[in-house]
Amino acid sequence: MPSQITLRPSGHVFHAQDGETVLEAALREGYRLPYGCRNGTCGSCKGKVAAGVVDHGKSQDTALNASERAAGMALFCQAQPRSDLIIECREIGAVKDIPVKTLPCRVQSLELVAPDVMRIRLRLPASERLQFLAGQYIDILLRNGTRRSLSLANPPHDDGLLELHLRNYGGPFSTHVFTQMKEKDILRFEGPLGTFYLREDSIKPAVLIAGGTGFAPIKSIIEHAIHHKIKRPLLLYRGARHTADLYLNELTEAWQRDHGITYVPVLSDATAEEAWSGRSGLVHEAVIADLPDLSGHEVYACGAPAMIDAARRDFIGHCSLPEAAFYADAFTPAIP
Numbered sequence: 329m330p331s332q333i334t335l336r337p338s339g340h341v342f343h344a345q346d347g348e349t350v351l352e353a354a355l356r357e358g359y360r361l362p363y364g365c366r367n368g369t370c371g372s373c374k375g376k377v378a379a380g381v382v383d384h385g386k387s388q389d390t391a392l393n394a395s396e397r398a399a400g401m402a403l404f405c406q407a408q409p410r411s412d413l414i415i416e417c418r419e420i421g422a423v424k425d426i427p428v429k430t431l432p433c434r435v436q437s438l439e440l441v442a443p444d445v446m447r448i449r450l451r452l453p454a455s456e457r458l459q460f461l462a463g464q465y466i467d468i469l470l471r472n473g474t475r476r477s478l479s480l481a482n483p484p485h486d487d488g489l490l491e492l493h494l495r496n497y498g499g500p501f502s503t504h505v506f507t508q509m510k511e512k513d514i515l516r517f518e519g520p521l522g523t524f525y526l527r528e529d530s531i532k533p534a535v536l537i538a539g540g541t542g543f544a545p546i547k548s549i550i551e552h553a554i555h556h557k558i559k560r561p562l563l564l565y566r567g568a569r570h571t572a573d574l575y576l577n578e579l580t581e582a583w584q585r586d587h588g589i590t591y592v593p594v595l596s597d598a599t600a601e602e603a604w605s606g607r608s609g610l611v612h613e614a615v616i617a618d619l620p621d622l623s624g625h626e627v628y629a630c631g632a633p634a635m636i637d638a639a640r641r642d643f644i645g646h647c648s649l650p651e652a653a654f655y656a657d658a659f660t661p662a663i664p
């Protein structure tokens with residue numbers, strides 16, 4: 329029988345199914361409680377059980393000692409309700425609430441999803457998980473002391489592997505990835521970083537604009553919204569040069585077919601041989617053509633700086649988009 333769990337101080341209420349931990353139930357129902365390892369060793373998820381009974385599962389003594397247990401504390405990544413509960417735990421409301429970590433990781437897989445785009449999956453050490461908001465990025469820490477920022481493409485709930493999309497611009501890191509990197513290589517990164525994430529307190533329709541590999545954080549946001557059954561309308565405008573650049577296009581079409589997400593791919597340089605019958609031109613101009621009044625929308629845009637600048641200027645200047653409703657993550661390729 330499901331247990332009802334009431335969160336203090338927010339008063340939010342959610343339900344845990346049989347066999348679920350408090351943390352699993354909270355995340356499934358869209359409440360962001362803090363966590364780190366998710367295996368009972370780090371203590372990041374510790375909070376108080378103010379009323380009710382839990383089974384502490386595999387909570388390690390190093391993370392939750394006997395006196396803490398006696399005082400009613402629990403590790404919510406391990407604690408399974410044995411009755412209805414009232415728990416005291418802070419909720420993650422913003423980026424500042426999430427710890428930024430420096431972690432090693434192992435390359436799990438490398439998959440060429442377009443002629444010049446690599447999908448990289450990274451595995452963290454068994455004792456670590458990365459908590460982040462959909463849309464944030466990590467910095468890969470390179471041996472020469474420089475960093476390469478890459479957005480997380482997996483949604484936060486699906487955190488077994490971290491997913492990155494890297495375009496080969498010919499910079500040192502992308503050249504290394506495309507020519508030398510192999511599975512099981514070790515990397516280090518810092519994250520999560522950035523303030524580009526879906527504002528979930530809004531019910532306004534969200535226009536999501538993805539240019540090139542700017543698709544990565546938009547994918548994370550959309551998969552997060554689908555998982556949490558977020559009801560606000562989502563409109564994905566995807567800009568690319570050629571049809572081959574619309575990587576993972578089957579996925580976007582499935583979002584449209586199965587979840588009612590509007591999907592508008594826009595090509596800027598399609599050739600006659602491509603026989604492209606869809607929208608052409610600049611992706612932000614396609615948005616303006618469809619939505620000349622953006623006063624009731626939010627916009628989330630990720631892509632090249634020129635695309636972001638033009639979108640910000642024209643949406644605010646000509647489409648009545650409030651300045652505070654434009655969220656962007658511009659990337660600059662590493663060029664030697």
Ligand code: FES
Nearest residue numbers: 364365366371405
């Ligand atoms: S998340 Fe590390 S102990 Fe629960």
